[in-house]
Amino acid sequence: MTDPQPAQTSADLFPILYTAGTLFTGLGGAQSPGGVIVSRGSLASKPAVAATGHPDLLRQNYPQAREVDAGDIISPLPANAHTHLDMSAYRFQALPYFRWIPEVAVAQQAQRGLAGALAGAETLARLGQPVGDIVWDPAVMEALLPREDLSGVLYFEVLGPRPEQAQERFARFREQIEGFRRLERPGGLRVGVSPHATYTVSAPLLQLVTEYAAGEGLPVQIHTAEHPGELELYATGAGPIWEHRLPALYPATFAEVMGRPPEPDLTPVRYLDELGVLRHRPTLVHMVNVTAEDIRRVAEAGCAVVSCPRSNANLECGRFPLAEFLAAGVEVALGTDSVASGETLDIRDELAFARERYPEMDPRVLLRAAVKGGARVLGLPVPQIRRGEPWRDEYLWSRSD
Ligand code: ZN
Secondary structure, eight states: OOOOOOOOOOOGGGOOEESSSSSSSSSSBBSSSSEEEEOOOSTTSOOEEEEEOOOOHHHOOOOOOOEEEEOEEEOOOOOEEEEOOGGSSSSSOOHHHHHHHHIIIIITTTOOOOHHHHHHHHHHHHHHHOOOEEEEEHHHHHHHOOOSSSOOOEEEEEOOOOGGGGGHHHHHHHHHHHHHHHHHOOOSSSEEEEEEEETBBOOHHHHHHHHHHHHHTOEEEEEEETHHHHHHHHHHHSSSHHHOGGGGGGGSSHHHHHSSSOTTTTTHHHHHHHHHHHGGGGGGEEEEEEEHHHHHHHHHHTTOEEEEEHHHTTTTTOOOOOOHHHHHHEEEEEEEOOHHHSSOOHHHHHHHHHHHHHHOOOHHHHHHHHIIHHHHTTTOOOOOOOOOSOOOOGGBBSSOO
């Protein structure tokens, strides 16, 4: 008779010390270098976190531990706080913004929709990354909300620059949102709202949607200050954004969209603030072309910001002033935007690019934004690697998967 179980040896029960260039436990700041002691009491018990800290200290305290070099990062998984999953079947192409819209976004429109959204959702579920997804098609809301392998927020999008249509559009939107909320599951994906951008939604519609969201506790994302032309639009009511609009959808002047005349010092952020939108604390996406005054307003209102560095670079929109936002105390998260402008949905790729884009920044600050900032924006508990909690191999970011 042979024992069908492999013999349990004492070596199997030795703790493992994983070491990495950087450890982020989810608590406090990230540390470099860092290590985690993973132990198991018996072969039957699941691996658990026994200690975290500097590798030297862990070696000293756990001399019997078997050491494994885990590469660059040990951390809970980051979140992709802004994307457009319904564009996941697009081919990526980097082009200046006003060429990218017709030559990529519009040219590949047939690729947009449910099939792409399902493929994108599959990718993020496999990566284990929570998502902040902007959704245009109600069928995508209905298909994704019941999924149990995703967490985060699906922000249903609304457009409408004509102020006279605001009431009617809002009534329809609200009805749709109420329907989607019946599909929410406890602990699952949540319904959010997204007035598309500060200039594609009229002032009364922006107010109606954000006031409704605040009253219902729904999270909000708004594309804000992405292209440098937005500053010109609010200052003069003209410029490239206005020239590239679809005239049939818009009133005769931009002043009518925003319900006030343009002014030299008016910016998208000041406009949102004076409209009463910022006080509802929407999450602002991009925020590349902003003034020092804008950053102060956002910090004072307590809004979080999602930056998509690859998309901004690929569309030549500029560089998000990360250090200035962090210095002002603003919560910053990372998003990929769609694969059509951001190339992949894995936020670890975004983080790698951000490290190159901000060589002067401490990379640990970027890691914290990707993990903790992302969870905060999406209203999820910040994941933590803590003593006594189960160990998960996904904490080793360099593992092949
Ligand atoms: Zn976007």
